[in-house]
Amino acid sequence: MKQTKGEKTFQGINYLFLAAAAATMLLPLIHLLAVSLSSPVAADSKKVFLLPVEFTWASWVHILQNGGLWTSFGITVYIAVAGTFLSMLFSVLTAFPLARKEFLFRKPFMLGIIITMIFNAPMIPFFLTVRELGMMNSLWALILPGLIGTFNMIIIRTFFMGMPAELDDSARMDGCTDAGILFRIYLPLSKPVLATVSLFYAVGYWNTFQRAVLFIRDPNKWPLQMKLRIYLQSPEELAAVNLVLGDYDFNTTTLKAATILFATIPIILVYPYLQKYFVKGSMLGSLKE
Amino acid sequence: MTGSAAGTAKSVQNRYLANMRKHWMLYVMIVPGLLYFLIFKYVPLAGSVIAFQNYQIFKGITGSSWVGLDNFRYLMTYQDFYLVLRNTATIALYHLVFGFPAPIILALLFNEVRRMFFKRVVQSLFYLPHFLSWVVVGGIVFELLSNQGIANMVRGWFGLEPVLFMQQQQYFRTIVVLSAIWKDVGWGTIIYLAAIAGINPNLYEAAVMDGASRWKQTIHITLPTMFPTILVLFLLNIGNFLELGFDQIYNLLTPMTYSVGDIIETYVYRAGVLQGQYSVTTAIGLFQSVIGFMLLWIFNRMARKTEQGLW
Numbered sequence: 001m002k003q004t005k006g007e008k009t010f011q012g013i014n015y016l017f018l019a020a021a022a023a024t025m026l027l028p029l030i031h032l033l034a035v036s037l038s039s040p041v042a043a044d045s046k047k048v049f050l051l052p053v054e055f056t057w058a059s060w061v062h063i064l065q066n067g068g069l070w071t072s073f074g075i076t077v078y079i080a081v082a083g084t085f086l087s088m089l090f091s092v093l094t095a096f097p098l099a100r101k102e103f104l105f106r107k108p109f110m111l112g113i114i115i116t117m118i119f120n121a122p123m124i125p126f127f128l129t130v131r132e133l134g135m136m137n138s139l140w141a142l143i144l145p146g147l148i149g150t151f152n153m154i155i156i157r158t159f160f161m162g163m164p165a166e167l168d169d170s171a172r173m174d175g176c177t178d179a180g181i182l183f184r185i186y187l188p189l190s191k192p193v194l195a196t197v198s199l200f201y202a203v204g205y206w207n208t209f210q211r212a213v214l215f216i217r218d219p220n221k222w223p224l225q226m227k228l229r230i231y232l233q234s235p236e237e238l239a240a241v242n243l244v245l246g247d248y249d250f251n252t253t254t255l256k257a258a259t260i261l262f263a264t265i266p267i268i269l270v271y272p273y274l275q276k277y278f279v280k281g282s283m284l285g286s287l288k289e
Numbered sequence: 290m291t292g293s294a295a296g297t298a299k300s301v302q303n304r305y306l307a308n309m310r311k312h313w314m315l316y317v318m319i320v321p322g323l324l325y326f327l328i329f330k331y332v333p334l335a336g337s338v339i340a341f342q343n344y345q346i347f348k349g350i351t352g353s354s355w356v357g358l359d360n361f362r363y364l365m366t367y368q369d370f371y372l373v374l375r376n377t378a379t380i381a382l383y384h385l386v387f388g389f390p391a392p393i394i395l396a397l398l399f400n401e402v403r404r405m406f407f408k409r410v411v412q413s414l415f416y417l418p419h420f421l422s423w424v425v426v427g428g429i430v431f432e433l434l435s436n437q438g439i440a441n442m443v444r445g446w447f448g449l450e451p452v453l454f455m456q457q458q459q460y461f462r463t464i465v466v467l468s469a470i471w472k473d474v475g476w477g478t479i480i481y482l483a484a485i486a487g488i489n490p491n492l493y494e495a496a497v498m499d500g501a502s503r504w505k506q507t508i509h510i511t512l513p514t515m516f517p518t519i520l521v522l523f524l525l526n527i528g529n530f531l532e533l534g535f536d537q538i539y540n541l542l543t544p545m546t547y548s549v550g551d552i553i554e555t556y557v558y559r560a561g562v563l564q565g566q567y568s569v570t571t572a573i574g575l576f577q578s579v580i581g582f583m584l585l586w587i588f589n590r591m592a593r594k595t596e597q598g599l600w
Binding site for chain 2 (some may be wrong): 004006007010011014015017018019021022023024025026028029031032035043044045046049089090091093094096097098100102103104105109112113116118119120121122123124125126127128129130133144145146147148153177178179182203206207209210213214225226228229232253256257259260263264267268271274275278
């Protein structure tokens with residue numbers, strides 16, 4: 001196909017623009033990495049761009065030796081693992097009946113769920129409810145109140161609804177119960193979508209912040225994002241011990257950079273695996289009835 | 290007559306019972322999900338009645354006194370409320386004007402890319418920030434715009450004085466909108482790209498035969514086909530118009546920028562959760578939901594005139 005001159009120019013500009021914009025998605029992280037590996041003097045005198053200047057591991061050694069971050073890391077890993085498992089269990093068990101014609105209350109239940117998407121309860125009644133349930137300062141407050149992500153559940157349901165009817169019929173001929181159809185037939189066939197949704201949940205738990213702000217007052221139970229926020233606000237706290245001892249191989253700038261990356265690296269590590277699935281998975285979530 | 294109606298009712302009832310007996314497992318399975326939605330969605334929704342009470346934490350909903358619309362009347366005379374409402378509405382409008390079209394435009398630009406390898410790499414990079422938390426993105430924003438950050442590094446090359454962007458009111462809303470676009474524009478394209486992928490290639494071939502340029506094809510084929518998707522997303526957006534998301538603003542706000550950046554959610558957190566003004570802040574929250582629903586209702590009506598609405 002022949003291109004006009006205008007179209008060629010547009011193409012060129014489009015490629016350049018997209019490449020430049022895409023670069024801005026990654027460069028901040030590389031910049032932070034460079035800052036975290038630079039000497040404090042270089043970092044504060046605006047010499048560091050994408051490569052470390054006066055290379056040193058000191059800020060990383062310091063934050064990795066700082067017990068506070070590891071405690072929060074452990075809490076976040078715990079809620080991510082336990083939460084993802086429970087969320088998947090609840091979501092699958094909810095999605096399956098809602099996907100099946102044999103389930104009589106399918107429509108009113110779906111309506112009831114869609115209503116909660118349109119009418120969010122205000123923050124205070126939500127807060128009071130969770131508090132009444134005795135979950136203040138409990139890690140359950142980071143899991144249970146968001147157990148089912150409505151959108152995630154709908155993704156699973158939409159996938160289940162796409163299963164061919166012949167599968168059900170033949171399974172029933174073989175004497176399969178409803179639970180049998182779910183666990184022996186639907187779930188094995190849904191691996192890609194289950195993987196996608198699990199990863200969405202896992203990332204959600206990893207990034208949990210607002211619920212920690214609302215419900216966790218005990219600093220010993222802060223998840224990673226909350227701890228990160230505190231350290232970003234008052235990095236002196238993170239630096240204090242060594243600064244007193246006269247160790248100046250890092251400062252608040254390099255420590256902040258290292259801390260941000262510390263909380264982000266796990267996401268970046270799973271990202272290549274994640275992105276194999278998510279585009280397909282999230283397209284399945286288009287709302288339809 | 291009545292006899293046969295009763296008989297039909299009875300047979301319907303029997304059919305229901307037979308179905309429930311046969312598929313009892315489905316009805317058992319739904320129980321955990323049902324409990325979840327009741328406890329964490331409907332109970333708080335019902336708990337919104339404290340907006341019409343003088344809610345006292347030790348008396349609870351049943352023991353607290355009813356005050357009718359007093360809390361709402363109080364809001365109308367309350368300076369902070371107007372400030373917070375103005376901030377929320379302004380930022381929400383910016384999000385709608387700049388943030389909403391951004392993924393549509395980006396999807397159209399992606400669609401013009403012919404080199405598949407380039408497209409894949411660029412898209413993966415664009416999706417990445419969506420998976421970072423707002424604490425992390427907030428940290429990055431503060432770092433880049435700080436005194437020793439990249440923004441001021443570049444200013445330095447041109448001999449300009451450093452600017453403390455995060456502490457100055459005139460930059461706050463721009464930063465909020467730009468960082469939101471940065472984080473989610475790529476992710477937002479997914480659904481539009483799916484819509485574009487569903488377009489029948491014959492349409493384009495026919496257009497080319499008629500001598501339509503790429504631009505004409507975009508205007509007359511791609512955009513109209515995307516329109517229903519755009520409309521649905523617009524309606525979903527408008528329903529949560531005033532809900533900007535706590536995490537972002539909370540992580541970008543400093544006391545220096547409260548006057549332009551304090552929004553309903555951050556205010557409700559401070560005044561409600563931290564200071565215990567439960568009833569008044571619930572009234573604000575309810576006000577927010579009602580505005581959202583009204584906007585949704587109005588725009589849905591308008592949408593139904595031309596295309597399918599949400600309902």
